[in-house]
Amino acid sequence: MKTLIIVPCYNESQRLPREEFASFATEHPDIEFLFANDGSTDNTLEVLRALCDGHGNLHYLDLQPNGGKAEAVRRAMLEGVSAYKPQYIGFWDADLATPLNEIPLFVEWMGKGYDMVTGLRLMRLGAQVRRKTSRHYLGRVFATCASLVLNLPVYDTQCGAKLYRAETVPALFTEKFITRWLFDVELLARYCREYGSERAKDKVYEYPLYQWIDVAGSRLKGRDFLKAPLELLGIWRKYRRQ
Template identity: 45%
Template sequence: MVDCCIIIPCFNEANRLDIETFKTFQKQNNAFNLLFANDGSTDNTFAVLNSLNEELPNVSILNFETNSGKAETIRKAVLQTNKKYNYIGYLDADLSTSLSEISRLLNIAKTKNKTFVLGSRVKVLGASIKRKFYRHFFGRMVATFIDSLILKLDIYDTQCGAKIIKRDLALSIFKEPFKTKWLFDVELLARTKKLHGKAYCKSNIIEVPLNQWHDTKDTRISFIDFLKTPFALLKLYSNYAK
């Protein structure tokens, strides 16, 4: 039974989509529908996705003609998901988080009865977590600021691009456009806390260390994005900190 929809935002991914990995995963797993959301790509991405859709039964395509960025693309895709799904998740098209890991997160959500499961890029013995030093260093500073002054939920990694969310919760926290683009993951947590309170978050959100996560060479986060981060943090603080 298909009870989870995994959204994969795509912008000019024709040359780096690992089609064979997606095919193998879908042929071995019947609990997922992969929903590829084409974010106004200007290359051959849409054609590549259509060929995958024709070959596999549990693959769907959303085509947005205008590029609006990862956060808005995922938001629009969430709001268009079918009611049959119990869970909605998302991951990056480059598979920095593997499909097997997203499957593990879903299993944890179901067995532990959690409404929000976060992948976490924690370097522990036995895990293969490969991140560029400057991204890890900057990410830790941002995460520390976010949790200390905004969320206050003791979350280590708020920005990992792999999450599983119960559909009714997802519909409520994705309903409105985000205040920021790069830090929308933080907004999801902040909105959950604002809607349901800290006690709910402590009981229903779980952070799961990933066994594998690899930075890709073709990262879509630029140095300019880093420079804009302080302004994004101020927006989050003014809208969600109490």
């Protein structure tokens, strides 16, 4: 019953919360991590080497040259399944916008029979989901468009914390993504193409996070938001039913 978490890392030497990863790994030997250094130009690779040294459940992968988050996650998911044979495998943003202590709760939901559990950043009373107002409203507009494109009642496609049943990985990750930042939307489109929308409505669970923090130092630029409508259109054209 092993869970493997991919952590994409691009120039994360300053931001990576090393102590949090180290103490979580010590407390949870059943959860493994595979950090994917993606052609970083700083000393991320050395930082990862030092972090993984001495922890049997922390591993790293050095991908060259930089290919972007989607490609790094895609390659690490395929590599992770074949090298570590996990039951569940997923990815988690390096800045820990979603805290590590949510992982055991994701695993618990996977145990109920879901194919995929994805973090849902639902601002509500009693939870600590903090986002800048502008990002929140842009995010809501985007999510509504993504839901229309996918024809699925999905609330939040873009959270950087997701877990999959390992058997679904070849169908979802073998082919290269056509988008750089919207691969989460493509993953849902591929799930529907492979297993059908009805199954997606049953077997994909959006898990409302107790805590999510908008961590500074985002690599997402304003122009990426401007590209989003075109990329969504591209997804609609590629994955719509013929």
